[in-house]
Amino acid sequence: MKKGKLLATLLCSASMVMGSMVPTVPAMADAMKVVTLGADLSDEQKNTMLKYFKVDSSQAQIIYVTNQDERDHLSSYVPLEQIGTRTVSCAYVKPTTSGGIKVRTANLNWVTCNMIASSLSTSGVTNCEVVAACPFEVSGTGALTGIQMAYETASGQKLDETKKKLATEEMVVTGNLADSVGKNDATTVINQAKMQVIADNVQNADDIYNIVVNISNNNNVTLTDDEINTIVNLLQQISQQDYDYSEMQETLERVNDNVTGQAEESSDSSDDEDSIVDNVDQSALGDNVIESSTEDPGLAEETGAADESADGDISEVGGTDTGDGSDSSEEITDISQLNTDFLGDDAKAKFEKAKTFCQGEYSGDEDALYEVMGDDAAVTVTLDSDTANKLSIKVLQKYLGILGNGAVSYQEDGTEKYITPELNMLDKEMKKLFGIDVIDDGESSEDIDVLGDAVSSDDKDTLYKDTMKFFEKLYGESSESSDSADGSENVTTDESATDEVGDESYDETIDEESYEE
Structure with missing residues (x-):
């Protein structure tokens, strides 16, 4: 992250x-x-x-x-x-x-x-x-x-x-500190300092400052002056409340x-x-x-929820360097080279369905396409074998990376179309691969508009939409305006808006069009 x-x-x-x-x-x-x-x-x-x-x-x-x-x-x-x-x-x-x-x-x-x-x-x-x-x-x-x-x-x-607001502030301060020193060290410093401030009824700012510095030194945690002052400010507010340390x-x-x-x-x-x-x-x-x-x-x-390293880098997934199931030093030329050993059973099952879709959609195998999309599916764009293979590898590499560790790094930006994080990440990655509304963010050109001039813009648009329809089906979501590729469509789930809980039903009305997707 x-x-x-x-x-x-x-x-x-x-x-x-x-x-x-x-x-x-x-x-x-x-x-x-x-x-x-x-x-x-x-x-x-x-x-x-x-x-x-x-x-x-x-x-x-x-x-x-x-x-x-x-x-x-x-x-x-x-x-x-x-x-x-x-x-x-x-x-x-x-x-x-x-x-x-x-x-x-x-x-x-x-x-x-x-x-x-x-x-x-x-x-x-x-x-x-x-x-x-x-x-x-x-x-x-x-x-x-x-x-x-x-x-x-x-x-x-x-x-x-007041205490509820302080608790929320404490969570934010701890999270900010975790960005630089790691979750456990951040929690250690703030929790230990809070313990001492409340137990000893310390209210003087200079005394609290010394407590924070001593605790960070004792735990080998390096803090900036701004970080120390932020913690001191939080603890000084906490010290003014009537906490009973024994509780x-x-x-x-x-x-x-x-x-x-x-x-x-x-x-x-x-x-x-x-x-x-x-x-x-x-x-x-x-x-x-x-x-x-x-x-x-x-x-x-x-x-796998253990604390990451002090610089916040997430550890490798499945023993790979790239996070897409492949060794970064190995050039992938065939789908069989993609390593899925690190995935759980559910993720592997999803990945296998994605492989079948790619075979059907990009290589023109109608039986494979029917298997994952139903009998009313149709191959609409014909690609040559080399182009189909290249596109399949790129799509599956992106999906494998998301299955492996993508959700850990996911951050909303207000443009989301889906509820499921994986779908929002896939949508952005697929738009890049198919050259749809590409924004230059410094990513390698190898992952942008991979079909190039070999495929028309209309065919790229069709392939992008068909690919996202498959992933929507895989995750149980559907786009109301799938004809649009501008990212502005609204989303509804396949399920009804009545929520059944246990043996009793509640008529819960979710206004799914009232929020921006």
Whole structure:
């Protein structure tokens, strides 16, 4: 993920903000548990999240969160154009009477469970279990506000507004610092400094400055003067609040042990059949799901969500250098040279369908095209074998790179046409490959208009549209204006707008044309 882009990461994931309830949901049997679902998820994706959480409408109060809710709560911190137009993230919250704050995340690739737990404690929450997740990878930076308000709904207690704002600021400061020093080091410095400031009731700015400098030195973390001053300003505001350290101690010490490598897996909740942190259906989200948990410090490393290097570079995917499943030193001349060993079963299945499509669409194999697109599909553009092979390799390389690690680096820019990040990334890559509305961003000319003069502009446009229709079908989305290649079309999902949750149905109306795609 590029440096200095924290605010951009808010746009996919800030979506757990709970404001208005859409629709009004009746009181549930267990009002102590609340699930928030992003209103812009398809019905299938919403039900997938409920399956992951292992809940239905009889077990938890379900709230649908809209993009307007998100804007209402984040516009003070993030420019509207960076917030995005869709709300997709989800949360499951259960207040508890002891045990501190326990957090599990799934498919959040930037914010960690420890960041959420530490910041949530600043909100004034003492004991709580939280599962924050999404059907596909998003950054997760905006999860905190929605969790705070879901907690208020579940507990019936209103959190102090100043503390909630400080908690949000803490998350932003931690995320900005993580851009330069890494997530664990950023959390270590801020969490340890907060512990000392609150425990010792330190309020003087110079004293807080010395604490931050000493802690960063002790942990071998190099901070700039601006970074130190930003942390000091945050902690000075926190020091003015009436926190009781004894109520925060369990959570903050657990976070510290986790991020400094001193923690062992907790056994406190593993024997609790009612624990929402430990009792999730991991199979519901498919393969290659990155997860983290304050109660299982090794989970992040096991699932690939571990902290990246200090400069923020994501580690190699599948042992390759290029991220597209191939060795950068090897010239790919055949599809069989593309390495998919690092992909999970679900990703491999999608990639195999993409191979079949390329064979059908670009090489003119009607049987292959019927297999993935249906009997009404037709080969509309005929390419010679060399051109078809070259195009197939380029398309599949781009897709393999996105399956491997593309979603980790994805950042919304307000031009999105789809809900699924992979589709938005594919659309941009396909436009480059087919020479559609290309913007010179310094990318290699090898990946721009690869068909060149060998194919007419009309045929390139047709191939681009047909290719995106395949990927839309693969991910269960469809474009209402597929005749347009200018990127301005609106999107609707294949599912109906009625969301069925468990055995009860809610007439949820999602105005899919009311937001910019």
